[in-house]
Amino acid sequence: MGRALMVQGTSSGAGKSLLVTALCRIFSNLGYDVVPFKSQNMSLNSAPSIEGGEISRAQYLQAIACRKKPSVRFNPILLKPEGRMRSQIVFMGKPIGSVSAKDYMLSRKEELFRKAMEVLDELKEKHDLVLIEGAGSPVEINLKDYDMVNMRVAKHANARVILVTDIDRGGSFASIVGTMELLSEEERNLILGFVFNKFRGDASLLKPGFDYLEERYGKPTLGVIPYVEHRLPEEDSLAEFPKVKGDLHIQIIRLPHISNFTDFEPLHWANGVDYVTRAEEIRGDLVIIPGSKNTVEDLLWMRNNGIEDAVIQAHREGSFVVGICGGFQMLGKEIIDTVESKRGKVKGIGLLPAKTVFRREKRTNHLKARVLWEPAKGMNVEGYEIRMGRSISERPFSVITSVNAAKAFEPEGAIGERAFGTYLHGIFHNFTFTERFLNFLRAEKGLEQVSVKRWSIEEEIERFAGVVEKNLDVERILGELGL
Numbered sequence: 001m002g003r004a005l006m007v008q009g010t011s012s013g014a015g016k017s018l019l020v021t022a023l024c025r026i027f028s029n030l031g032y033d034v035v036p037f038k039s040q041n042m043s044l045n046s047a048p049s050i051e052g053g054e055i056s057r058a059q060y061l062q063a064i065a066c067r068k069k070p071s072v073r074f075n076p077i078l079l080k081p082e083g084r085m086r087s088q089i090v091f092m093g094k095p096i097g098s099v100s101a102k103d104y105m106l107s108r109k110e111e112l113f114r115k116a117m118e119v120l121d122e123l124k125e126k127h128d129l130v131l132i133e134g135a136g137s138p139v140e141i142n143l144k145d146y147d148m149v150n151m152r153v154a155k156h157a158n159a160r161v162i163l164v165t166d167i168d169r170g171g172s173f174a175s176i177v178g179t180m181e182l183l184s185e186e187e188r189n190l191i192l193g194f195v196f197n198k199f200r201g202d203a204s205l206l207k208p209g210f211d212y213l214e215e216r217y218g219k220p221t222l223g224v225i226p227y228v229e230h231r232l233p234e235e236d237s238l239a240e241f242p243k244v245k246g247d248l249h250i251q252i253i254r255l256p257h258i259s260n261f262t263d264f265e266p267l268h269w270a271n272g273v274d275y276v277t278r279a280e281e282i283r284g285d286l287v288i289i290p291g292s293k294n295t296v297e298d299l300l301w302m303r304n305n306g307i308e309d310a311v312i313q314a315h316r317e318g319s320f321v322v323g324i325c326g327g328f329q330m331l332g333k334e335i336i337d338t339v340e341s342k343r344g345k346v347k348g349i350g351l352l353p354a355k356t357v358f359r360r361e362k363r364t365n366h367l368k369a370r371v372l373w374e375p376a377k378g379m380n381v382e383g384y385e386i387r388m389g390r391s392i393s394e395r396p397f398s399v400i401t402s403v404n405a406a407k408a409f410e411p412e413g414a415i416g417e418r419a420f421g422t423y424l425h426g427i428f429h430n431f432t433f434t435e436r437f438l439n440f441l442r443a444e445k446g447l448e449q450v451s452v453k454r455w456s457i458e459e460e461i462e463r464f465a466g467v468v469e470k471n472l473d474v475e476r477i478l479g480e481l482g483l
Helices: 016-029 057-065 101-126 151-157 172-182 203-217 261-270 295-304 307-316 326-331 431-444 457-470 474-481
Strands: 003-009 034-037 040-042 046-048 054-056 077-083 086-091 094-100 129-133 160-166 191-199 221-226 250-253 274-276 286-289 320-324 334-337 344-347 354-371 380-393 398-403 406-412 414-416 419-422
Touching: 003 016, 003 101, 003 151, 003 474, 016 034, 016 057, 016 129, 016 160, 016 457, 034 057, 034 101, 046 057, 046 354, 046 380, 054 057, 054 077, 057 129, 057 457, 077 101, 086 101, 094 101, 101 129, 101 151, 129 151, 160 172, 160 474, 172 191, 172 203, 191 203, 191 474, 203 221, 221 457, 250 261, 261 431, 286 307, 286 326, 295 307, 295 326, 295 334, 295 344, 307 320, 320 326, 326 354, 326 380, 326 414, 326 419, 380 414
Parallel strands: 003 129, 003 160, 034 129, 040 077, 160 191, 191 221, 250 274, 250 286, 286 320, 320 419, 334 354
Antiparallel strands: 046 054, 077 086, 086 094, 334 344, 354 380, 354 398, 398 406, 414 419
């Protein structure tokens, strides 16, 4: 039987996801067979699992850090907010319904929690160590009776718990004390120690606070992690949407149900991106409509707020327009949706020669494709798809050549006049394609050509884990776990 170590936070955004990611790589580097786990995650940033299901992007990243193929077992319950206080429930990678928050708490929670704990038990049996991520704070008084991601999980798994706090926000000592005071004695006994995250300065100045915590609770401070600039995706519930105008003005429509916005990180690092929400803002060299958890509702939101007309006008005046997944569907001529929004036939924006029909079966796959769009024609790219829509176009953007490593030949996406759309999430993580695309736009604007800096998730994980390892008492953690 393996061990379990859990990371909980004093708040959302404390750094739980990335600390677990770092620990996954640290323990993997030490030779342990380690896997991540989060019983329930609420996220609109998802990715395909090895089984063809859907999991949170956080657990996908953690699996890579563990050198494991991402599995639905690492995130059995995924809640995808749909608006109007409702969420789609994805269990073991597959959608099983849509419920309100209240109905979920009162009717589905216990059944799904029991099944998730069965998965956790199996992981503990098969691996040396399961690294469990909590959610939010473990002591929210209004939620504690409904807990299925924090101390209830720790008690089930007999896990030791690291409590992490974001010191960059301020109030870290107060938040740790408040959390400890609201935990029961049984729960406090599970706490292994504290980690202060995102610190800027001299850690020795914090010693009086560390002494206070150890004297009061008998728990050590295990580490102070410095503030690190990195390219790893943060928790999406607290994601910051930058407004940066680079040499190229790249604008991304911040839809109410925006999803998989990690697609645009390479554009942010290479040039800068500007997320916009108002019609009067739209005038970029490149305007992107991103993915959406509710495509038709977000299209109607754009229509009702004048954003659709502003995109069309910007396109007439020379803006290049791109749609990714739901954004691609919106840019087509027509959407027929009796599944997600149930609004039936809806007119699209009309910048792409495509029509989309929604089906109940969701496609969740890793893809390889060959680009047909002229400035990058013949280029091989990789990405993934998570979609219910099926689109047809007489001018596809690319041809899918591989689905989950199996050979394929399937057109996807669409090309229009100064516009294209694709189902390929992660298209811009193909740096050769991104460089070609940006330089195509730069040439039009009379700007010098640029080289896009290549970087990999593997390199970023290793670099970030190295910083954490240098500033964390890993030896003490291993000793407490009996490893």
